[in-house]
Amino acid sequence: MIYLDYAATTPMSTQALQVYSEVSKNYFGNANSLHDLGTSSKDIVTQCKIELAKFIEAPSNGIFFTSGGTESNMLAIQNLLKASQNKGKHIITTAIEHSSLFNYFNQLEKEHGYTVTYLGIDKKAQVDIQHIQQAITSETVLVSIQHANSEIGAIQSLKEIGDFLHKHDVLFHSDCVQTFGKIPISVKACNLDSISISSHKNYGPKGVGAIYLNPNLVLYQPTNVKPGTTDVAGVAAFIAAMQENAPYMEKEYQRIKVLRDLFVSEVVKRDIAAEVLTFDQQMPHIISLLLDRVKGDYAMLEFNRAGIAISTGSACSIGHQEPSRTILALGKSADEAKRLIRLSLGKSTEQADLEKAAKVCQNIISHY
The missing domain is CATH 3.90.1150.10 (Aspartate Aminotransferase, domain 1)
Structure with missing residues (x-):
């Protein structure tokens, strides 16, 4: 066919499969355990965070591995809203976000008292930054704009949006699932406070993803962002696929x-x-x-x-x-x-x- x-989704690359098998056999310890096998697994995860951080031009202490794009989106938004819970309850997003975010924003409106502004797009499939500027109020705490739409591929200008939001002290999230590994993403250059990415869109394994959360802004305990046992083999295969494709x-x-x-x-x-x-x-x-x-x-x-x-x-x-x-x-x-x-x-x-x-x-x- x-x-x-x-x-x-993409098929796993041969290199990612080999890394997954190798790490599964030789580094099966729980990365949260204090014995040598656990420490070895934790070292792999730490190195993977460093490699991913370099790739997206972000500090490695803001990287957390997840079960995929949907969980990445949810965890990113949840943590950013926690960090700004005393500042206001207004969110700006678009009408074309991935369903994982669109449905979650609807839930925040219905169940948690947030007001959400859903911006449209023009005939060029672009979100007009002037519409973002006009939508911001004193209650605005977060803007979430996907990097590229999964249905039509339209790319939004994250740098232009990020520069504006940074000046107005509004947190900025972007769903980068469709762009990660295909075009450059710089967290630093775009003033992004969080991004979500997924392994299986980039020839890595399913069930693995990552978020970046700005450690300077987000008031969290790192161990509580993503509790549970890390899939060390999946994380290693994810980063192996990234490194294989990057050049x-x-x-x-x-x-x-x-x-x-x-x-x-x-x-x-x-x-x-x-x-x-x-x-x-x-x-x-x-x-x-x-x-x-x-x-x-x-x-x-x-x-x-x-x-x-x-x-x-x-x-x-x-x-x-x-x-x-x-x-x-x-x-x-x-x-x-x-x-x-x-x-x-x-x-x-x-x-x-x-x-x-x-x-x-x-x-x-x-x-x-």
Whole structure:
């Protein structure tokens, strides 16, 4: 099968698998234990924190490993709100955040008395910094803006936003799950107080992620941020995958961009009745299309029948695909939003894969 769903998950790299196996066999001690086996495991985790901190340009004492992107988002927001609980109860975010954050912010409104402002995006899929400026009040304690959207790949300008928020003493979080390991992320340059990342989006194991929490701002006891037994082998494999990919990050970005451009040209050449969502600031590995007449869940099944794995833009059950919040935020109709499909590219993607995908897409629409 041709795999074009890398934004959902990636296969573990050979190096990450080898590290996982090696550490599982030889460093199985609980990193919280005081004996030598525990100390050896703790040393591995400490070194992994140092390596990750270098990669995102952050202090290593702000790094904590988690079970993945969703937990990272939750823990980051919970700790930032604890640190600012006496300052106010207003949060600013966007209408296109990942569901793990969007649903949590809804819960904070309903159950904990927070007021949440959900900013829209413009036709270029950008959050207007002026809208952030206008939304800030004396009660604003946190702004949460994802780095890149998982459905359309639009990238937000974290540095511009971070510079402004830093001047106004407002905490800043970013969900960096879709950008980590693909484009540079500098916590320091962007004045970020927390970020969330996930291993399995970057050829590491599932069930592992990390957060950065600004140790200068967050009033927490480090041991209480993520209680429980650390998956030492998973953490080591996560960092091994990161280190394996890091030297080729820019080269791979450009290779994927060429493949994306090839697919777009195929859509035009074949006169495929679909709109490819393209923006000035966009992750090239995410290709989103709004098909003419054809629902996304039906198209996904037809792609699967043709031996190609893709996804729709949102979780759905067959025949009941919900319209994508992101597509609605772009000003599209609910019917258009239900016609979203997403192809996402990765290490193993080749030109022939996208040529076949374009042909299958053409056939699906013409025979619908």
